[in-house]
Amino acid sequence: MVANGDAGEALHAHDAVRVIDTAREGMSLPIIEGEGSARAVLWPGNGARFRSLHLIDIGAGGSTRTLTHENDCVYYVIAGAGVVVDVASGAAQPLVEGAMVHIDAGDSYRLEGATDGMRLVGGPCPPDAAFYALAQGRATAENEA
Numbered sequence: 427m428v429a430n431g432d433a434g435e436a437l438h439a440h441d442a443v444r445v446i447d448t449a450r451e452g453m454s455l456p457i458i459e460g461e462g463s464a465r466a467v468l469w470p471g472n473g474a475r476f477r478s479l480h481l482i483d484i485g486a487g488g489s490t491r492t493l494t495h496e497n498d499c500v501y502y503v504i505a506g507a508g509v510v511v512d513v514a515s516g517a518a519q520p521l522v523e524g525a526m527v528h529i530d531a532g533d534s535y536r537l538e539g540a541t542d543g544m545r546l547v548g549g550p551c552p553p554d555a556a557f558y559a560l561a562q563g564r565a566t567a568e569n570e571a
Contacts, residue, residue: 444473446467446468446472448465448467448481451467451472452465452466452467452469452472452481453465453466453469453471453558453561453562454561455480455557455560455561456560456561457482457490457491457493457557457560458482458483458484458488458489458490458491459488459489459490459491460484460485460487460488460489460539461484461485461486461487461488461539461543462482462483462484462485462488462539462543463482463483464480464481464482464483464490465480465481465482466478466479466480466549466557466558466561467479467480467481467547469553469557469558470553470555470558471558474553475552475553476551476552476553477551477552477553478549478550478551478552478553478554478557479547479548479549480547480548480549480557481545481546481547482501482537482545482546482547482548483543483544483545484506484508484537484538484539484543484544484545484546485539485543486539486540486541486542486543487538487539488538488539488543489536489537489538489539490536490537490538491536492513492534492535492536493534493535493536494532494533494534494535495529495531495532495550495554495556496531496532496550496554497531497550497551497552497554498528498529498530498531498550498551499528499529499535499548499549499550499551500526500527500528500529500548500549500551501526501527501529501537501546501547501548501549502525502526502546502547502548503521503522503523503524503525503526503527503544503545503546504523504545504546504547505523505544505545506523506539506540506542506543506544506545507520507521507522507523507539507540507541507542507544508520508521508537508538508539508540508543508544509521509537509538509540510527510529510535510536510537510538511535511536511537511538512533512534512535513533513534513535513536514533514534518538521537521544521546
């Protein structure tokens, strides 16, 4: 939202207040193993420059593949329960509805759904270009490993 006469108006003329329909918008992200789905809801493909938000549904016993980002990452558990696994140490920490998890830049992790699965929203900040390259079939050999 830009106010009239704002000094930053010329620099950010393309900024706008938008409502994103999370039920219909977003690019599918191929990061789920087992039951579930993941979508980029807010990402550079729809104009986000500094933040990404992914909607992730992990079914019972499902998980994300091992993920690593160049920058910090945060997820909020909307519903259900599961664990976040620190891949380097193997340590698993429980996640329940209302929990938030912060992952440092460069740390490898995996999100796993418990008996009833888990729904999360979050992602790396700033956006991780590798996520979107993978989804668009442009993954590098490093991303495929």
